[in-house]
Amino acid sequence: MDMQHVADKGLVLLGCGKMGSAMLAGWLERDLPPASVWVIDPKPSDWLKGTGVHLNADLPERPAIVLIAVKPQMMGEALPTIAAMGGGGTLFVSVAAGTPIEAFEAAFGSDSPIIRAMPNTPAAVGRGITAIVGNDEVSGDQMDLAEALLKAVGQVVRLEGEHQMDAVTGVSGSGPAYVFHMIECMAQAGEAEGLSPELAMQLAQATVAGAGALAEAADETPAQLRENVTSPNGTTQAGLEVLMDEDTGLPPLMKATVKAAADRSKELRRG
Incomplete structure (x- = not known):
């Protein structure tokens, strides 16, 4: 067929x-x-x-x-x-x-x-x-x-x-909205450091889109790509120490985010 x-x-x-x-x-x-x-x-x-x-x-x-x-x-x-x-x-x-x-x-x-x-x-x-x-x-x-x-x-x-559809919903189905919000937050953080709203948004949009394209096109894993741009005691490491904190950073937050979406998918399915 x-x-x-x-x-x-x-x-x-x-x-x-x-x-x-x-x-x-x-x-x-x-x-x-x-x-x-x-x-x-x-x-x-x-x-x-x-x-x-x-x-x-x-x-x-x-x-x-x-x-x-x-x-x-x-x-x-x-x-x-x-x-x-x-x-x-x-x-x-x-x-x-x-x-x-x-x-x-x-x-x-x-x-x-x-x-x-x-x-x-x-x-x-x-x-x-x-x-x-x-x-x-x-x-x-x-x-x-x-x-x-x-x-x-x-x-x-x-x-x-x-049975895997609920998890798919939590990751890729709802996931674009998580990324859109990340762009919003990056732009707002740029404004707080003195950038104009327009410039901060342009930088945030291009950075997220470019990093995503690079992650998909590269042979290396995202973890390796992250390490490639992280110089010891440099600016990226300083930012990642906040973002990667196992208690207050992105790992527990993203896990909770995806779980909440998947759980709601299960609730909606049960009616």
């Missing part, structure tokens, strides 16, 4: 907000024909209207794949529009946060192949990372297809089981 199969059978995108739009843009750039895509969205953007896809039109009976990208609170009214496609070989992929596979099995039938995916917001600029896991009905080819589609917005990793 490959992209040609998708082009032949059709792809249905349920919901086309920021995440749906980012994915659709990536697919179209990778030469998926607009005529092979059906989008259901109550408030289509001007960009979406200009793509040439089928918009809020009658759906194919047995598309290759249905990608569910509606907000969780919209799920109840959205799923009935595609429920009839269950059990017919159509692959369902959900990028809706918090909705477990069993909820889709209840809607489409347990004989339907269903993949749950957790992307994150850097997908909007093609730098996301998405974790995926499927039910027992999903074939190897279908996992490969979902991975190929989701690579349009960044990296893809496969989980051992759905």
